[in-house]
Amino acid sequence: MNYIAHRAVLASAQRAFPVFTLRTFLTVALLFPLAHVSAERSEARQAATRQAAPSAAADPLRIFISVDMEGIGGIGTNKMVSSSGKDYATGRRLMTDEVNTVVGAIFEHGPAEILVNDSHGDMQNLLHTELDPRVAYIQGNTKPLGMVQGLDNTFDAAIFIGYHSRAGTEGGFLAHTGSGAVKGLWINGTEVGEGGMNAFYAGSMGVPVILASGDRVFAEQFAALTGSSTVAVKEAVAYQVARLTHPDEVRRRLAEATREALAGLETARPLEVTTPVTVEMKFATTARAEILQAIPDMQRVDGYTVAYTARTMDEAYRLIRLMYKYISW
Numbered sequence: 001m002n003y004i005a006h007r008a009v010l011a012s013a014q015r016a017f018p019v020f021t022l023r024t025f026l027t028v029a030l031l032f033p034l035a036h037v038s039a040e041r042s043e044a045r046q047a048a049t050r051q052a053a054p055s056a057a058a059d060p061l062r063i064f065i066s067v068d069m070e071g072i073g074g075i076g077t078n079k080m081v082s083s084s085g086k087d088y089a090t091g092r093r094l095m096t097d098e099v100n101t102v103v104g105a106i107f108e109h110g111p112a113e114i115l116v117n118d119s120h121g122d123m124q125n126l127l128h129t130e131l132d133p134r135v136a137y138i139q140g141n142t143k144p145l146g147m148v149q150g151l152d153n154t155f156d157a158a159i160f161i162g163y164h165s166r167a168g169t170e171g172g173f174l175a176h177t178g179s180g181a182v183k184g185l186w187i188n189g190t191e192v193g194e195g196g197m198n199a200f201y202a203g204s205m206g207v208p209v210i211l212a213s214g215d216r217v218f219a220e221q222f223a224a225l226t227g228s229s230t231v232a233v234k235e236a237v238a239y240q241v242a243r244l245t246h247p248d249e250v251r252r253r254l255a256e257a258t259r260e261a262l263a264g265l266e267t268a269r270p271l272e273v274t275t276p277v278t279v280e281m282k283f284a285t286t287a288r289a290e291i292l293q294a295i296p297d298m299q300r301v302d303g304y305t306v307a308y309t310a311r312t313m314d315e316a317y318r319l320i321r322l323m324y325k326y327i328s329w
């Protein structure tokens with residue numbers, strides 16, 4: 001209450017009670033200023049609290065992080081991303097370090113709830129006990145939504161780390177889509193790789209991908225599709241050979257890019273996906289396309305290619321995963 005309001009209350013009290021006793025007047029005169037001061041103090045206290053901890057009262061940001069391995073900085077051969085390969089242990093450490101760097105930068109921005117989804121191979125790569133303890137971690141790969149498992153419409157943003165370009169991309173380091181079984185994937189007529197299909201999934205949940213990292217060609221491909229910020233952590237010299245940037249420098253760039261991406265969160269837009277969702281998948285062999293005819297309404301486009309119209313992106317994503325992963329012979 002301010003001074004003018006205080007005067008107005010006294011004036012209206014006098015109008016209501018023409019016989020205003022001295023005792024009443026003293027009570028009102030003494031108590032109102034006290035109430036006034038105490039209200040001012042409490043406002044000042046609240047303002048001070050707000051200043052001391054600017055985001056303490058704000059809801060924590062919910063961030064989903066999907067981590068693949070081929071696009072981690074410091075990984076320059078295919079052996080490093082295979083659990084039986086030379087220097088795989090180093091690859092896991094580099095992967096874990098990149099996640100921790102991004103997580104650290106998110107917490108610098110403010111309070112957060114972070115879900116990290118292991119998204120490479122058997123999806124048991126990150127060193128759990130060395131991960132930042134503030135994150136929740138999904139491990140294991142027999143999950144219907146694979147690389148986007150756990151991502152729903154409660155998240156404010158998604159970040160993809162360690163990604164690679166789509167199957168058949170010239171100049172892409174270890175470029176592929178899902179598995180070696182896939183030669184091409186189109187969602188609503190747009191050719192996508194793992195980054196693209198995951199960004200469409202995030203988009204269907206209303207979640208923008210604010211940052212993605214991987215080799216240079218991946219970064220260009222992903223930025224062209226989504227408009228998201230990207231960090232190029234290395235460059236392919238050949239399909240299984242990379243020219244590397246030192247991991248310390250990679251992590252410095254990732255931290256900086258994460259801070260910038262969060263600063264621009266307000267303007268980030270989810271990738272739009274219209275429904276129904278058409279999925280077209282071209283395989284390396286005709287056998288898979290033949291077997292998939294067992295699914296009602298699955299179309300055969302040509303020897304290697306099938307097409308399906310899904311009602312939602314969620315349905316499309318589950319089917320894509322089934323088509324490339326859960327058929328074996």
Ligand SMILES: [Zn+2]
Binds near residue numbers: 068069070119120
């Ligand atoms: Zn991958």
